[in-house]
Every structure is written in structure tokens, then in C-alpha cells.
Amino acid sequence: MDTQEHVIQIVAETLNLSTSEINESSAMENLELWDSMAQVNLMMSIEQTFDLELDPEDFMKLNSVSNIVEYVDNQ
Amino acid sequence: MGRTSSFEDLLEITSLKQLQEKTGNWFQSLTLLEAQKLQRHINGLGASTHNVKLGFIHTYTSDLLNPWLEFHASIHDIDLDIYHAPYGMNVFEAQAGSGLVQHNPDLTVFMLQREDLHPLIKQPVTGLSVEQQRSLKDDAVANVIKILKAFRHALHGRMVVTILPSRFSAETGMYDLQSEFSEVDWWSNVKKEISRQIDETLDSTAYMDLDSLLASVGRQQFFDLRYWYTTRYPFAAQAANLFARQLVSVVEVICKPKAKVIILDADNTMWGGVIGEDGINGIALGPDYPGNAFIDFQRRILDFKERGFILAICSKNNHQDVIEVLQNHPHQVLREDMFSALKINWEPKHINIQAIAKELNLGLDSFIFVDDSDYECGVVRKELPQVHVVQTPKKAVDIPYCLDNISRLEILSLTQEDKNKTQLYAQERQRKALQSKVSDGGGDIEEYLHSLQMEMSIELNAEHWVERLAQLTQKTNQFNLTTRRYSEQQVQEYISSNNWLVASFSLADAFGDSGVVGLLLIELQGPDAARIDTLLMSCRVIGRKAESAFLETVLTSLQQQGISLVRAEYIPTMKNKLVQDFYSNHQFSTSDNFAFERSLIEQKPLRADDFPMKISLAS
Incomplete structure (x- = not known):
């Protein structure tokens, strides 16, 4: 599974949606369920799944599938 | 690797009872994503039996607990309807027509911080004189009790009060407890006083001590300070997981049939080895490994007896062999008079358990059956699905802790009645003996009743x-x-x-x-x-x-x-x-x-x- 598929799966799981409802352009600004609360759970799941530790400064930047994929790939 | 494959195994489970009867903290290491995945798998098995409404009064972020709460509830066949009041510990939510009162929760959870009790607690209490510390304690307790009373008056369901532990280690450092101004000492007195006043003045209300959760996971694993400072959410994943588990156990106690009886197998459960073969001097029960683990297990069972649970034995053995251990083994903790029913014979266990149910006049759904054998556990699961079956772990060192996560063994309040229960059932045995004596002598039931x-x-x-x-x-x-x-x-x-x-x-x-x-x-x-x-x-x-x-x-x-x-x-x-x-x-x-x-x-x-x-x- 490549990073993007993986991230889409995590976003879908966190927002309780199916993976078909999420794609590379999904983001906080275009998904109603992706609110600030979902964002915190999403950050936790990203950390636990990819075994990395985010800085608080990154929390709000990682607000779209493409941003998250880019961040994870650069680690 | 081991953990990943065991998580995949969890997704293969086809009945909730398998998950509910798993011993140990198997859920403790799940990630949030795994918990959500497993919950979805569970939801696919069918709709939950119980519906419970939860309410939260909180002064820090509480709704991030929802996925953990829903996860644990789903394991225990409970569907939650959760309402989070707006931030703040104010009596507005206790007024008629408030969101909380309208939600009419079966359980309201208070998630408070120490500072909510009194504005002065923001400052170090070690800076205060002993006298000032005492009056601060009294004022803080009075404040929280007063607000809780307002909620108690407005709400019908149960209430559970929690206070978030301190993010910092003790104010005066490593030797805090030695200090006359010890913060740890002061705080434990505050908690004690809150619990005491809750007990005396508020019905259906419990104080859940989060400091003991903090002690079991450690302060660094409990808090995730990044989330605390950015979103006022204090919990690291494991702490959130365990806290949610504790809250769901309260819900379980509210909505499920009460557990009342613990039925124990004898060989390889109360002691190591087989009494019929190894003899009273050969079984493992004593100060050395593995006998010491079995002593600890029996000691744990004694705790449950003190909580009011009734004990019984169901063992395939010669009656006299087991009685010999109960009466004469120097390291046996659980003695004959602590059991309210003894079925030591060669009958199938499910028949014996039914006989115990009849003898004690209690429903099978109030029974917890503990046995080491695959076969016996399997038979009881199949024949008596109402009974909660606990199979003791294979390793002796795990056996003493195998009942620790069964929430129906938790009690919300202990009445004197509970403490006297074993005695009451022993009296019932004597009554039955008199009854058969009267009827054997040709007397009728009226005569028996008068003789009582x-x-x-x-x-x-x-x-x-x-x-x-x-x-x-x-x-x-x-x-x-x-x-x-x-x-x-x-x-x-x-x-x-x-x-x-x-x-x-x-x-x-x-x-x-x-x-x-x-x-x-x-x-x-x-x-x-x-x-x-x-x-x-x-x-x-x-x-x-x-x-x-x-x-x-x-x-x-x-x-x-x-x-x-x-x-x-x-x-x-x-x-x-x-x-x-x-x-x-x-x-x-x-x-x-x-x-x-x-x-x-x-x-x-x-x-x-x-x-x-x-x-x-x-x-």
C-alpha cells in the first residue's frame, strides 16, 4: 500500500466514512466531518500508524490528504 | 509482529462473548485506529442490546474520548448516546431545560480539574501555612459538593465525579511526603473529604480516583502535553483508552444483571496440580513459585468476597479430597465456611452449576465461573450461555490478575447487606435442613413455618x-x-x-x-x-x-x-x-x-x- 492509500484509509476510518468518499483532494475545508476534533484524533492515528511524533506546530498544517502524504513521505 | 497478528485475530472473532471473556489487558495496547476498526467489526455482528445515555460536565476537552468510549461500549453490547455540555462547571446546566437535563443521562460524568475547586489552587499550596491549607481544603470541598448537589437535584441517573491529576510531580520534589506542607498529603486529604461527603450527602454518586489510573500507567504515559497545550485535551492514547474503559465499566454495572456468585474450580485453579493424584502435600500452594501465585489468586478472591460476592466450588474430585485441603492445608486461604455452595463430585459441571443456582435461588446470569480447563469452559459456555466463563491464563504468574477487568465484579457502593451475604446463605442451608427434618417427621409446612x-x-x-x-x-x-x-x-x-x-x-x-x-x-x-x-x-x-x-x-x-x-x-x-x-x-x-x-x-x-x-x- 502506498502512503496515499494508507492516509486515505486512516482519514476514512477516523471520519467514519468509506474510502471511496475520500480522495487526494479531500481536506478539512471541503469535508464537513473533518472538524477540529476529528483533526486531533486524525493526528493521533497518523502518529501511531506511521510511528512518528508530530510537533504541535504541524497539527493545523496537516489539514488535507495531500499535506499529510507529503509530510509522511518526507520523514 | 506478535501484536499485529493478534490484532488480526481479533477481527476474526464472531461472538462478543469471546471478547468479553478475554482475560488480561488485551485492549490496552490497541491504537485508536485499531480500536475503531475493531468497533466496526463488532458493529457488523449485530445491533447492541443495551442503550445508555451518557452526559459529560467538563472543564477540559472531553469529546475526544468518544471513539474510545464507543469502542469499549460496543465490546460490552452497549450503544451509547453521548452529550457533552458546553465547557465549564456551572450550575446553569443543572437548571430545568438545559441540554444536560433534557438529555436525561443514565450516567453523568464530571471531568473536573483541581483548579475548579478553588481559584487559589492555581498557586502552590506548599506556600500556605498549615492553617491556610486546612481552610483551603474545607473551602474547596464545600465548593465542589455544593455544585454537585445542584446537579444531583436536577438529574435522575447516576453521577461519577473525576478530577484530572496534576501534570506536575509533587511541588516540593522527591521527598514531598516528609514535608510538613506536603502537597501530595494535602491533595489526598482533599480527595478523601470529597469522597466522604459524596458518600454521606449525595445519592447514586461515586468518586472515581484518576490518580490511581495515573499511578498504573505513569505520568508520562498518562499525559500528552502537546494536545494539552494545543487543545486542552490531556490524555495520551493509552490513558484515554483506560479511562474510557473505566467509565464503560460503570455503565455496565448500571445496565447489566448484577454478578453475585463466583464459582471456582479446584485443581489448577485454586492450587497447582491435581489433589487426587498429587495429594495434599504435593499440590502447588505455598510460599514458593508457583504455589505463591495461587496464594495470591486466593487472596484476590477473598477481596471479592469482602465486596459481597458469594463463593462456590464446582470441582470434579472426590469430595473428601478437596475438603481435606479446605480444612487442613496450611496455606489454603479460602476455607470451607467461606463457600456458600460446594459441588465436588463427578457430575458434568453445567449440571452442578444449575444445582448451585437452584440451591442459592439465584439466576445463572449472576454467575462467574472460573476454570482452567478448555473442556470444562467449553461445556459451560455451550450449555449455559448466561454464565460468564473465565478461563484462567496458562501461566501461573497471570492467574492472580485474571478477574481484574470484569466490571461486573466492581461495585458502586457496598452495603452492610453485601458484607453479610455469605452468612445469610449459610443460614438458608440450616433452614432447609430443619425443613427436611420436619417433613421427614411427618410434619406439614405450617408446622415448619411456625417452628421458624x-x-x-x-x-x-x-x-x-x-x-x-x-x-x-x-x-x-x-x-x-x-x-x-x-x-x-x-x-x-x-x-x-x-x-x-x-x-x-x-x-x-x-x-x-x-x-x-x-x-x-x-x-x-x-x-x-x-x-x-x-x-x-x-x-x-x-x-x-x-x-x-x-x-x-x-x-x-x-x-x-x-x-x-x-x-x-x-x-x-x-x-x-x-x-x-x-x-x-x-x-x-x-x-x-x-x-x-x-x-x-x-x-x-x-x-x-x-x-x-x-x-x-x-x-
Whole structure:
């Protein structure tokens, strides 16, 4: 599974949606369920799944599938 | 790798009972994503049986706990409806029409911080004099109790109060406890005082100490400070997981049948080895490994006995071999008189367990069965699905802790009744012995009842029993005409109300006192009519005409108040077939077998001397 598929799966799981409802352009600004609360759970799941530790400064930047994929790939 | 593959195994599970009966903290290492995945798998197995409404009053972020709460609830077959009040510990939410009051939660959880108790707690308390510390403690406790009282008044369900532990280690450092101004000492006194006042002044309310959760995971694993400083959410994943688990165990205790009996196997459960082969000197039970683990296990079981659980043994052995250990083994902790039932024979275990249920007059769904054998656990699971089966872990070192995560073994309050329970059932054994002696001698049942020298004490609106009366409504399944469950708060309301009559009784006889075992909740409907809302009795006094004596005496009292018509109903459940003819047998008439009425003018209540006991009535 490549990073993007993986991230889409995590976003879908966190927002309780199916993976078909999420794609590379999904983001906080275009998904109603992706609110600030979902964002915190999403950050936790990203950390636990990819075994990395985010800085608080990154929390709000990682607000779209493409941003998250880019961040994870650069680690 | 090991963990990943075991998580995949979890997704293969096809029945919830398998998950519920898993021992140990298997869920503790799950990630949030795994928990959500597993929850979805569980939801796919079918809809939950129980629906429970939760409410949160919180001064820090609480809604991020939702996925963890829903995860643990799903394992225990519970569907949660969760409401989070707006931030803040203010009495506004306790007012009629507030979001919380409208949500009408079965359980309201208070997630407070220390600073909420008193503004001065933001400062180091070690800077205060001993006198100032004391008055700060008193003021802080008074503040929180006052607000809790306002909520208690407005809410019907249970309440659980928590206070977030400090993010910092002790103010005065490593040797804090030695200091005259010790913060740890001060705080533990504050908690003690809050718990004490909750216990004394608030019904159906418990204090859940998060400091003990902090101690078990460690401060660094408990807090994730990044989320705390960015979103006021304090918990690292593992702490959130365990906290949610604890809250769901409270929910379980509220909505599931109470566990009452722990049935233990003997060989390889209470001790290592097989008594019939290894002999009393050969079994592992003593100060060395693995015997010391079995001593610890028995010690744990003793804790549960102190909490009020009844103990029984179900073992395939020669009776005398096991009795020999119970009586004479120097390291045996659980002695013969601590067990209320012993089935040590070669019958199949499910037959023996059914016999224990009959002997103790308790439903199978109140039983926890502990055994090491795949075969025996399998048979009991198959034949008696109502029984909670615990298979002891393979490694001796894990055995002492195998009952630690069963929430139905947690109790929300301990009444004196609970503590006396084993004794009460022992008395019942003696009564049965007398009964068979009387009947063997050709005597009839009336003669037996008179030989018991029973004395019934009926009390009206007895406020001092409110905890026990609520407990009776929650626990009684078989002799219960309507099976309506009430909280302490609700029972208290009925006791205080002029439109309700709350009658209860206890029964003493030659062998001992039953404690409070019966309850009538009666609503007065106008000047001359009344409705029996609840009539229940503990099964331990069945077969002694107590139910009739109780009902007729209370009806006499109603008649004296001018009541001439009494309505009643029978609501059938899986458990209460026993009482389906109760009202028909007590001069009530019915057209449909569910709604009944009795005219006290035509069908006068029976008098006290119609019953084989002395009856006293106190109001």
C-alpha cells in the first residue's frame, strides 16, 4: 500500500466514512466531518500508524490528504 | 509482529462473548485506529442490546474520548448516546431545560480539574501555612459538593465525579511526603473529604480516583502535553483508552444483571496440580513459585468476597479430597465456611452449576465461573450461555490478575447487606435442613413455618434504607411483578413525596435476620384509590408466606387511610414467571392477566394472625 492509500484509509476510518468518499483532494475545508476534533484524533492515528511524533506546530498544517502524504513521505 | 497478528485475530472473532471473556489487558495496547476498526467489526455482528445515555460536565476537552468510549461500549453490547455540555462547571446546566437535563443521562460524568475547586489552587499550596491549607481544603470541598448537589437535584441517573491529576510531580520534589506542607498529603486529604461527603450527602454518586489510573500507567504515559497545550485535551492514547474503559465499566454495572456468585474450580485453579493424584502435600500452594501465585489468586478472591460476592466450588474430585485441603492445608486461604455452595463430585459441571443456582435461588446470569480447563469452559459456555466463563491464563504468574477487568465484579457502593451475604446463605442451608427434618417427621409446612419463629418488621418511607431499596429494584429479577429499576435518587423522591408510599420489610427467624428483602412502591391516586407500581421480594425468603403477610399488612394500612380500590399490574419478563399468578392468588381480579384490581371493601385485607409470624409496622 502506498502512503496515499494508507492516509486515505486512516482519514476514512477516523471520519467514519468509506474510502471511496475520500480522495487526494479531500481536506478539512471541503469535508464537513473533518472538524477540529476529528483533526486531533486524525493526528493521533497518523502518529501511531506511521510511528512518528508530530510537533504541535504541524497539527493545523496537516489539514488535507495531500499535506499529510507529503509530510509522511518526507520523514 | 506478535501484536499485529493478534490484532488480526481479533477481527476474526464472531461472538462478543469471546471478547468479553478475554482475560488480561488485551485492549490496552490497541491504537485508536485499531480500536475503531475493531468497533466496526463488532458493529457488523449485530445491533447492541443495551442503550445508555451518557452526559459529560467538563472543564477540559472531553469529546475526544468518544471513539474510545464507543469502542469499549460496543465490546460490552452497549450503544451509547453521548452529550457533552458546553465547557465549564456551572450550575446553569443543572437548571430545568438545559441540554444536560433534557438529555436525561443514565450516567453523568464530571471531568473536573483541581483548579475548579478553588481559584487559589492555581498557586502552590506548599506556600500556605498549615492553617491556610486546612481552610483551603474545607473551602474547596464545600465548593465542589455544593455544585454537585445542584446537579444531583436536577438529574435522575447516576453521577461519577473525576478530577484530572496534576501534570506536575509533587511541588516540593522527591521527598514531598516528609514535608510538613506536603502537597501530595494535602491533595489526598482533599480527595478523601470529597469522597466522604459524596458518600454521606449525595445519592447514586461515586468518586472515581484518576490518580490511581495515573499511578498504573505513569505520568508520562498518562499525559500528552502537546494536545494539552494545543487543545486542552490531556490524555495520551493509552490513558484515554483506560479511562474510557473505566467509565464503560460503570455503565455496565448500571445496565447489566448484577454478578453475585463466583464459582471456582479446584485443581489448577485454586492450587497447582491435581489433589487426587498429587495429594495434599504435593499440590502447588505455598510460599514458593508457583504455589505463591495461587496464594495470591486466593487472596484476590477473598477481596471479592469482602465486596459481597458469594463463593462456590464446582470441582470434579472426590469430595473428601478437596475438603481435606479446605480444612487442613496450611496455606489454603479460602476455607470451607467461606463457600456458600460446594459441588465436588463427578457430575458434568453445567449440571452442578444449575444445582448451585437452584440451591442459592439465584439466576445463572449472576454467575462467574472460573476454570482452567478448555473442556470444562467449553461445556459451560455451550450449555449455559448466561454464565460468564473465565478461563484462567496458562501461566501461573497471570492467574492472580485474571478477574481484574470484569466490571461486573466492581461495585458502586457496598452495603452492610453485601458484607453479610455469605452468612445469610449459610443460614438458608440450616433452614432447609430443619425443613427436611420436619417433613421427614411427618410434619406439614405450617408446622415448619411456625417452628421458624418468624418476626416481620415492616417500615414505611424508611429513608435510612434508600440505598438498599434502590439496590433491590436493580437486582431483583424473579419475584418482581413489574421489574422497574430505580436509582437511589428516585427512591428518595418517592419517600419524600406525599403521593407515594414506600413500604419495606425484613424478616427475622430462629436462624438470623434476613435484612431488608421486600419492597412495595405505591402511588396514591386521589383520596380512595392507589396503584401498586412495584412489588418485589428477594428470593432468599420465598416460600414462607412473607410476601402475603407483607402485602396484606400494607393493604390494611391503606384501608385505614381510606383507600378502597387498589390497582396493580404484572409485566412479564424472561425471569418473573414465578409471580404471574401472584395477584390472582391474592384476591385481585383481572380481565387480561396483566392489569389487576382489588376492592378493599369487598376483599378485605387479611389480618396479622392469619400468618405464621409476628408482624410489626413502623412508620
